[in-house]
Amino acid sequence: MDSPLEIVRGAEVAEITWLSFRVSLSATAIASAMAVPAGLVLSSKDFPGKGKVVTILNTLLSLPTVTIGLLLYLVLSKSGPLSGLSLLYTPTAIIIGQVVLALPIITALTYAAVDGVDERVRYTALTLGAGRWQAAWAVLAEARTGIMAGVVAGFGRVISEVGSVQMLGGNIKGYTRTFTTAIALDTSRGDFMRSVVLAIILLAVALLVNAVVHRTLSSKKNK
Amino acid sequence: MKKSTAVIAALICLSALFSASADKERVLRLATTTSTQNSGLLDDLLPRFEKSHGVKVHVIAVGTGKALKLGENGDVDLVMVHAPAAEMDFMDSDFGVNRRPFMKNDFILVGPSSDPAGLKGSANLAEALAKIKKSETAQFISRGDDSGTHKKELELWEKAGGKPSGGNYLEIGQGMGAALRMADEKDAYTLSDRGTYLAMKDQMDLAILFEGDAGLDNPYAVIAVNPARYPDSNYMDAMLLIAWLTSPEGQKAIGDFRVGGELLFHPTAIPAK
Amino acid sequence: MILRAKNIVKSFSGVMAVKADELGFERGEITALVGPNGAGKSTLLKILALLDYPDQGAVFLNEKPIQGHGSWFKARKKITMVDQKPFAFNGSVNQNAAYGLKLRGLSATEIQKRVDGALCLFGLEGFQKRRARTLSGGEIQRLAIARAVVLEPDVLILDEPTAHVDEGKVRRVEEVIRDLSREKGTAVIIATHDQDQAVRLASRTIRMERGTLLDCGSRVLAGKLTRRDGGLYLEVEGNWTGPDKTSICSLKLGDGEIIVTMGSECPQTRVTIPNVREVGPAPGEEVTVESLGRTAAEPEVEEDVR
Secondary structure (H helix, E strand, O other), X not given: OOOHHHHHHOHHHHXXXXXXXXXXXXXXXXXXXXXXXXXXXXXXXXXXXXXXXHHHHHHHHOOOHHHHHHHHHHHHOOOOOOHHHOOOOOHHHHHHHHHHHHHHHHHHHHHHHHHOOOOHHHHHHHHOOOOHHHHHHHHHHHOHHHHHHHHHHHHHHHHOOOHHHHHHHOOOOOOOOOHHHHHHHHXXXXXXXXXXXXXXXXXHHHHHHHHHHHHHHHOOOOO | OHHHHHHHHHHHHHHHHHHXXXXXXXXXXXXXEHHHHHOOHHHHHHHHHHHHHOEEEEEEEEOHHHHHHHHHOOOOXXXXXXXXXXXXXXXXXXXXXXXXXXXXXXXXXXXXXOOOOOOOOOOOHHHHHHHHXXXXXXXXXXXXXXXXXXXXXXXXXXXXXXXXXXXHEEEOXXXXXXXXXXXXXXXXXXXXXXXXXXXXXXXXXXXEEEXXXXXXXXXXXXXXXXXXXXXXXXXXXXXHXXXXXXXXXXXXXXXXXEEOOEEOOEEOOOOOO | OOXXXXXXXXXXXXXXXXXXXXXXXOOOOEEEEEOOOOOOHHHHHHHHOOOOOOOEEEEEEOOEEOOOHHHHHHHHOOEEEEOOOOOOOOOEHHHHHHHHHHHOOOOHHHXXXXXXXXXXXXXXXXXXXXXXXXXXXXXXHHHHHHHHHOOOOOEEEEEOXXXXXXXXXXXXXXXXXXXXXXXXXXXXXXXXXXXXXHHHHOOEEEEEEOOEEEEOOOOOOOEEEXXXXXXXXXXXXXXXXXXXXXXXXXXXXXXXXXEEEEOOOEEEEEEEOOOHHXXXXXXXXXXXXXXXXXXXXXXXXXXXXX
């Protein structure tokens, strides 16, 4: 069996780390770009059926990841409506699954964060001459800690996700193999050393992301 | 005085009860591969053995690599696997004793019915594999999970002079079902055990493109965990199961087992007359 | 007139909150809005500050009606309001004070120059790097006013601007407001509970009760009370122009204050005169107004009314 150091130096671990990071980061970025405005609109606009939307959103939070994996599998597979795109078993498929997973959590936490912001933020920004978007930005800036918590939670959910990643990505070595599917595989074939090494790297990546976010927030100068 | 005597007597009775029940329930832990479990073979065999010998068998169905690992760690009493090379390593390292091959099934090469690499009608296994390798478009799905099937596949490629290159060889680290499903989705080739393929073929467009070569034999063996290494293991019952599987009664049960009318496993412990 | 409101009606769930037929504000004028809690002052101010839409009527800036979304946002750059509950953005004192200037796209050095000046005016020069939320309520309120004043708006609306400011700093804030109005020609509208503050600052007082407006004239009262020749006289400083120019009906001596009744629609304005007991006759006695409408020089008796 390889020593932990050799495992870390091996090309496959670097590949897995890079893929996991890239896929989860893009999924979080894409999901955030949709979910943060959605959360903002949800908390600042009243419309009929809003209560139901919030309830559905909170339900989606506890949706098992394999359910999403299954649904997207059926959509993307040979017999599905989007079979022509040949996305199944590609990193793009993983990203799609992760975006769907991260959307509700980031939306719900953004909604909660923005909802908790004092309404005087908007008024104050407006009266100081802010335009519509500038005022919205001021509200977002006030809610940034909560929103970042949502984004980090979204990232945490997708990078630790295994069910849908396995189903949609197919765990193809050097192509769609991520931390979680690699750990699951190594455990199933009894290579515990590599599982542990990968788990430690996964933890380190999570720690790094959280540290960077914390740093950015606490030293953030601009509103 | 009298009271304490009664308490002690009660305690003795209780402990006797417990030891008696432990005696009654003999448990044997068997690590095996998913192929035997999923085909339903064990569900057919084990109740017969349990009934006639009063031993309860706990089945842990994992990949061959993990099954051997469990044996190595003494987490089970015996293993039932199909990877001769890995089994020999296991024996050589004194993790196991009394290895007995007892049945076999066979592997098949499956792929899209359009068969872009033209496997159909290959004269022998080497030719079939060479065709996959030579084709620029044909992809091959490898289990990549250290399972018996995966080990077998690697062995076959080695004999055929190497795997297909780069992007046409996809290691997916998943079970046979997932590999077949992916081959179906991607119109790719893969090596499958016959049992899993038969169970799934109705949902897929995959066809058997090459079969019947002696090189595709898939022999199963049972190995008892070395009792010298793990004195607490249930060695006696492990040997009892090995004996039963290789007995005329056990062999006949294997030979009678059918899935959808098809024979999946051929008994091999007793040479044909 | 820089700001004008016409035929404004605003109600909340059927209850009328504000009704103002005609209301105008001149450049360089400080107008005090007084009245009890719940009279609709804050609602009116929000409408004037373009933070709330009236149900009916319109607000005019430079005699042009503010209509449509774009013109609302544009007009808000000229009209700034400071809320009665002091509020600071989550950021440093400096960032707070610079917020409006940044929106106006000024250069960094220009912003810093103006911010430094404004913070100095309000006694906040030592707090630039502090997180604004760690300031006291009074400091935050001063910061909020500084944040508005630094923009040099055409109209500055202040809702209870010194409610949280410590006693010692109130005069300083008032001075800055007065200077702004005088030097930059800013029209200041200030809602206050503090009658004395209204007197000190405003050249005009508008009284609000149950949503309706009562214009009480250009200056409440500033003058001195003296006893002469056996009579009690109130000498008024400045010009007195009520809505109908001659609307003072009577002056009555109350308990420690003089109650001025003007016209039929403007019931009473109370002016506290500290030494009224020493000078004046018994409460309830009528006094005459002698020098009404005359411009007096500096008041002879300090602290009489001012």
